[in-house]
Amino acid sequence: MAMSPAKRHFLRVTAAQEAAATAPEQPMDGSGAYELQMAQLHQHYQQLKGVQSAQGKAELKAKILPDYAPYIAGVLASGQGAQDEVVTTVMLWRFDAGDYAGGLEVAAYVLAHGLKMPDRFERTTGCLVAEEIAEAALKAIKAGGSFDLGTLAEADRLTAGHDMPDEVRAKLMLAMGRVAAALVNPEQPADGDVHSLEVARHFLTRALELHPKCGGKRDLELVDRQLKKHAEQKPS
Known part of the structure; x- marks a missing residue:
């Protein structure tokens, strides 16, 4: 009651x-x-x-x-x-x-x-917070859904000074990269696509720096191809 x-x-x-x-x-x-x-x-x-x-x-x-x-x-x-x-x-x-x-x-x-x-x-509090949010975002994207990039950014901000395994921080960076990349629909170009792709590239690159086996290599390749395509289509 x-x-x-x-x-x-x-x-x-x-x-x-x-x-x-x-x-x-x-x-x-x-x-x-x-x-x-x-x-x-x-x-x-x-x-x-x-x-x-x-x-x-x-x-x-x-x-x-x-x-x-x-x-x-x-x-x-x-x-x-x-x-x-x-x-x-x-x-x-x-x-x-x-x-x-x-x-x-x-x-x-x-x-x-x-x-x-x-x-x-067993996990420290900062590690737990970062991993819980990252895993929720990755699960949502894998299922074809979406996740709020601001929520991931807030989790990163709050845990920035907290020690955790590189794999966990990389997971959060990977989630941010995939969420940013998912904002772009290659079939329906929109204003802001380049910015979203650049954000995605930044976080995917950081994820791979922290943990080369984080699973973001293919994501980064796709983002780079899309950025190259946008650059080629840009009027001279």
Whole structure:
């Protein structure tokens, strides 16, 4: 059952006050709003365990995420960087549910304050954020869909100073290159095609520099051919 506006307001304000009062890197354990959200998180974990389908899990996460919105809003508004499993979990669930902008909004706080992922995660937070967004974009393009280039750029910006394997950074560059290239339809030339292709070439080249076996060689060859074609068609 959806929370009443009054309850949502109370939870947001309480979360903001408790997050503001908890020192950086200290756990939020013992805070009333946090403990309530952790209890709810445990219940939702049990629900998710009962769903085998990845798509089904994503749909369930999208359904339950609004229950955490007031708490997240309060923490992001006033938090000092206390360790918070609710915040890191919601960040991931937003990615899983396809709310990439919402996930990156939380990621900005998580990365700025150095929040750690729960012990079950082997990847660092920056690595996880970059890879989650990159894989979502690559999956969308492979399926013939699209992905927002700005979302990828924001993931790159937020994780720029964070250490991760070159293969992961290359995956993000590859995704940016493929998304930019996908903006161009060779059958229907449009203004801005050259710019999109140049952007694609930049990121595909960077991906191959970081990881020569990233899978972007053929993409780069296609982009170069299209740029050459545009150059040949340009009036002298």
